Amino acid sequence: MRTDIAIIGAGPAGLLLSHLLAAEGIESIVVESRAREYVAARIRAGILEDSSVRLLRSVGLGGGIDARGFEHRGIYLQWPWERHHIDFVSLAGRSVWVYGQTQLQADLVAAGEAAGRQVIYEASGTALHDLDSDHPSVTFTDAAGLPQRIEAAAVAGCDGKFGPSRAAMPDEGRETWERDYPYSWLGILADVAPSTDELIYAWHPDGFALHSMRSATVSRLYLQVPSGTDIADWPDDRIWDALATRLGHGQDGWQLTPGPIAEKSVLPFRSFVQSPMRHGRLFLAGDSAHTVPPTGAKGLNLAIADVALLAPALARLVRDKDSALADAYSATALRRVWRSEYFSWWMTSMLHISGDPFDAQLQLAQLRWVTASTAGAAGLAENYAGLPIGF
Numbered sequence: 001m002r003t004d005i006a007i008i009g010a011g012p013a014g015l016l017l018s019h020l021l022a023a024e025g026i027e028s029i030v031v032e033s034r035a036r037e038y039v040a041a042r043i044r045a046g047i048l049e050d051s052s053v054r055l056l057r058s059v060g061l062g063g064g065i066d067a068r069g070f071e072h073r074g075i076y077l078q079w080p081w082e083r084h085h086i087d088f089v090s091l092a093g094r095s096v097w098v099y100g101q102t103q104l105q106a107d108l109v110a111a112g113e114a115a116g117r118q119v120i121y122e123a124s125g126t127a128l129h130d131l132d133s134d135h136p137s138v139t140f141t142d143a144a145g146l147p148q149r150i151e152a153a154a155v156a157g158c159d160g161k162f163g164p165s166r167a168a169m170p171d172e173g174r175e176t177w178e179r180d181y182p183y184s185w186l187g188i189l190a191d192v193a194p195s196t197d198e199l200i201y202a203w204h205p206d207g208f209a210l211h212s213m214r215s216a217t218v219s220r221l222y223l224q225v226p227s228g229t230d231i232a233d234w235p236d237d238r239i240w241d242a243l244a245t246r247l248g249h250g251q252d253g254w255q256l257t258p259g260p261i262a263e264k265s266v267l268p269f270r271s272f273v274q275s276p277m278r279h280g281r282l283f284l285a286g287d288s289a290h291t292v293p294p295t296g297a298k299g300l301n302l303a304i305a306d307v308a309l310l311a312p313a314l315a316r317l318v319r320d321k322d323s324a325l326a327d328a329y330s331a332t333a334l335r336r337v338w339r340s341e342y343f344s345w346w347m348t349s350m351l352h353i354s355g356d357p358f359d360a361q362l363q364l365a366q367l368r369w370v371t372a373s374t375a376g377a378a379g380l381a382e383n384y385a386g387l388p389i390g391f
């Protein structure tokens with residue numbers, strides 16, 4: 001097969017890149033290791049930044065967000081007996097949207113199918129070749145067991161944290177940074193109306209808790225748990241009891257309504273960055289180049305911001321033989337990546353219990369300042385609602 005851009009990975013980064021390239025008149029083929037149904041069912045992110053929503057709307061992908069998304073003015077930050085609203089709109093002039101990654105993924109698949117764009121699911125043994133040349137290729141075995149090769153002008157590695165693209169960068173000149181955290185999140189999806197109008201981020205001596213949502217009838221909630229937690233140790237009643245305690249059930253009359261749990265899982269925390277995000281004709285975007293702990297709701301938004309930069313860069317490279325944007329891609333993208341790494345680490349450190357009582361007092365001092373000072377609240381608001389793409 002021949003195309004302009006071979007894209008590895010049909011997550012949000014890969015499918016949105018394919019969409020943005022098509023808008024520039026550039027062809028692509030997407031190769032995905034999983035089955036279409038598996039990719040469609042993955043439950044992940046839930047918050048879109050202002051700049052993500054603007055970008056999606058500008059390329060005809062805003063219909064689902066406008067019909068089924070929920071615009072939020074801000075979030076609640078709380079600790080025992082105190083709950084404070086941080087109003088992003090008045091502090092930073094921007095809102096965020098509750099719109100599940102699952103829904104966005106469905107919108108991207110539908111748009112790709114309607115336009116006849118090619119996505120090859122269930123590919124195995126994906127490998128990248130000749131990245132130092134201007135005719136790189138991607139090989140894989142298709143679902144029928146046949147060997148395949150895609151020749152392209154460039155390869156976009158949108159294959160997440162476990163894909164082959166990250167590792168295809170030569171060791172020489174590559175730098176990585178990482179931070180592991182001693183805790184994870186236990187996340188549930190519950191068929192019950194949210195007990196809050198906007199997200200609640202709760203500091204509690206037992207550990208952090210987050211009340212998020214997907215719709216008027218579906219809630220998404222998380223609990224800080226130690227790394228290595230076995231989900232079998234958390235029957236549904238224990239989860240709801242811990243959520244009620246940490247989220248402050250009964251405080252000032254607030255009630256957490258439990259309901260049937262449709263899905264539950266434990267997700268480990270990690271910060272990771274790889275630089276540069278480009279080698280020759282291979283360009284990394286999204287989780288393949290960087291991951292953040294989910295506390296700042298940045299992972300999906302970073303993937304969107306990366307491909308918003310990458311699509312015009314690849315279009316200029318392929319169509320106009322002009323490499324200026326492609327050459328600038330890694331440095332430009334990494335500025336925002338590190339800003340988001342910082343914010344995600346900061347939110348995580350402020351809200352998760354480390355077990356050290358001195359840390360706990362520092363966290364409470366910081367939470368009081370962030371909620372009482374306009375400068376403190378505005379810093380959180382500006383970062384959470386998201387900086388302009390290209391910042």
Ligand code: RFL
Binds near residue numbers: 046287298299302
């Ligand atoms: P993805 O979504 O992981 O997609 C990568 C795709 O590549 C495929 N792949 C391969 N394809 C071909 N050949 C191979 N050898 C391959 N190996 C892998 C994979 O199957 C997959 O389909 O990466 P992408 O597109 O960069 O998107 C990143 C986001 O998915 C991720 O950052 C967010 O989900 C992170 N995240 C959140 N981000 C936010 O912005 N806001 C949030 O509220 C938020 N909450 C979350 C999250 C992530 C979570 N989990 C489970 C990781 C909540 C959770 C629970």
Ligand code: PHB
Binds near residue numbers: 045199
């Ligand atoms: C979610 O709804 O899944 C979600 C929301 C906010 C976060 C992380 C996850 O910070």
